[in-house]
Amino acid sequence: MSKVRFQLAISLDGYAAGPDQSEKDPLGVGGTQLHEWALKLEAWRRPHGRAGGDTGPSNDVIEEVQGNVGAGIMGRNMFGGGPGPWDEDHPWNGWWGEDPPFHCPIYVLTHHQREPLEMQGGTTFHFVTDGIESALERARADAGEQDVLIGGGASAVQQYLAAGLVDEFDLHITPVVLGAGERLLENVGDLELEQLRAIEAPGVTHVKYLVVK
Amino acid sequence: MSKVRFQLAISLDGYAAGPDQSEKDPLGVGGTQLHEWALKLEAWRRPHGRAGGDTGPSNDVIEEVQGNVGAGIMGRNMFGGGPGPWDEDHPWNGWWGEDPPFHCPIYVLTHHQREPLEMQGGTTFHFVTDGIESALERARADAGEQDVLIGGGASAVQQYLAAGLVDEFDLHITPVVLGAGERLLENVGDLELEQLRAIEAPGVTHVKYLVVK
Numbered sequence: 128m129s130k131v132r133f134q135l136a137i138s139l140d141g142y143a144a145g146p147d148q149s150e151k152d153p154l155g156v157g158g159t160q161l162h163e164w165a166l167k168l169e170a171w172r173r174p175h176g177r178a179g180g181d182t183g184p185s186n187d188v189i190e191e192v193q194g195n196v197g198a199g200i201m202g203r204n205m206f207g208g209g210p211g212p213w214d215e216d217h218p219w220n221g222w223w224g225e226d227p228p229f230h231c232p233i234y235v236l237t238h239h240q241r242e243p244l245e246m247q248g249g250t251t252f253h254f255v256t257d258g259i260e261s262a263l264e265r266a267r268a269d270a271g272e273q274d275v276l277i278g279g280g281a282s283a284v285q286q287y288l289a290a291g292l293v294d295e296f297d298l299h300i301t302p303v304v305l306g307a308g309e310r311l312l313e314n315v316g317d318l319e320l321e322q323l324r325a326i327e328a329p330g331v332t333h334v335k336y337l338v339v340k
Numbered sequence: 341m342s343k344v345r346f347q348l349a350i351s352l353d354g355y356a357a358g359p360d361q362s363e364k365d366p367l368g369v370g371g372t373q374l375h376e377w378a379l380k381l382e383a384w385r386r387p388h389g390r391a392g393g394d395t396g397p398s399n400d401v402i403e404e405v406q407g408n409v410g411a412g413i414m415g416r417n418m419f420g421g422g423p424g425p426w427d428e429d430h431p432w433n434g435w436w437g438e439d440p441p442f443h444c445p446i447y448v449l450t451h452h453q454r455e456p457l458e459m460q461g462g463t464t465f466h467f468v469t470d471g472i473e474s475a476l477e478r479a480r481a482d483a484g485e486q487d488v489l490i491g492g493g494a495s496a497v498q499q500y501l502a503a504g505l506v507d508e509f510d511l512h513i514t515p516v517v518l519g520a521g522e523r524l525l526e527n528v529g530d531l532e533l534e535q536l537r538a539i540e541a542p543g544v545t546h547v548k549y550l551v552v553k
Contacts, residue, residue: 139511139549140523141353141354300547302533302534302535304525304528304530304531304533306526310353312352312353312354313353313519315517315519317519320516322515325539325545326538326540327539327540328538332547334513334545336352336515
């Protein structure tokens, strides 16, 4: 059955991004440290069009998390921030290049209406201005029997958690202490969780939780 | 070689205790949820003088963490809070009963001078009023080749982390979201960590980190 999931890398003190996030530095100061373990994986390099990479437990986790995804959702800053409303003379197609690594429809939560943006490789960005539930409804319709993956950032994830719309999630807990930034598990309301698994990997611990409804 | 270590159970959102901590409720609202996985273990019951209990991965971790400890350090609230300075007419010997589960010298960080308190079973509480470094120095002298275990709470741990005096630590990450309370990894300064291991267990994930110096 189709699930609504998310995955995020966090610091040991619970931050999904460092302080002083900006359009030029969306991960904030020190935030790239949260993703270092992932960048060298085969499962990360392949959808970005790069050969080679490490295998092992982290790679298996990422393969699984990225697998069986029929549609995605992300916040505007994860799409690429940038000036808005986007004007036709200065189009801005996000961080993700001409061939984004998603290869499925992606619903971008934003306040700025825009026509869908069809990229190479099967990714189309749809811009949703009427709220998280509308975005999820459309993503579910696209995903069919496959899952909907909320890509981030923390704010988008928080909204879906607080609304009780997430079925399960993977956290990649890194041995990093940021000390400041954007916390993941804040403003999420009452949340009852069941630990589904924990996997040790070099430089990161992968945990997975079911949201009890 | 003797190490300075701590262990604490934390919520998935990073709290070591819930909100509204008080002398009667030192774990705060919801804080007991952080320890439920531990209470049924053989390794927890035995030092508390109770027979039986579960074995398995969590039990192995606790056996290891509690093993090779020559002396302990704890904050005043973990000793037992209570009115201070303790007067001789109304002695208050802490939360831990007549036969505390430590069975070694314990240095209590406090502002109130008091004579050492010798309990049954090898536990003696020493009250240290001249700071964390003094307490550690005395604990190290007692521990010899064995380790010094900082028992908590979060505030005591934070002070030792910030001072660069901790060698390694175990966190027991529970599938609990408290939403408020006393965070563990706050005010700890710059901290470089190396993940030593992660162990999956029913209802808890045990992670261990080395503090890189």
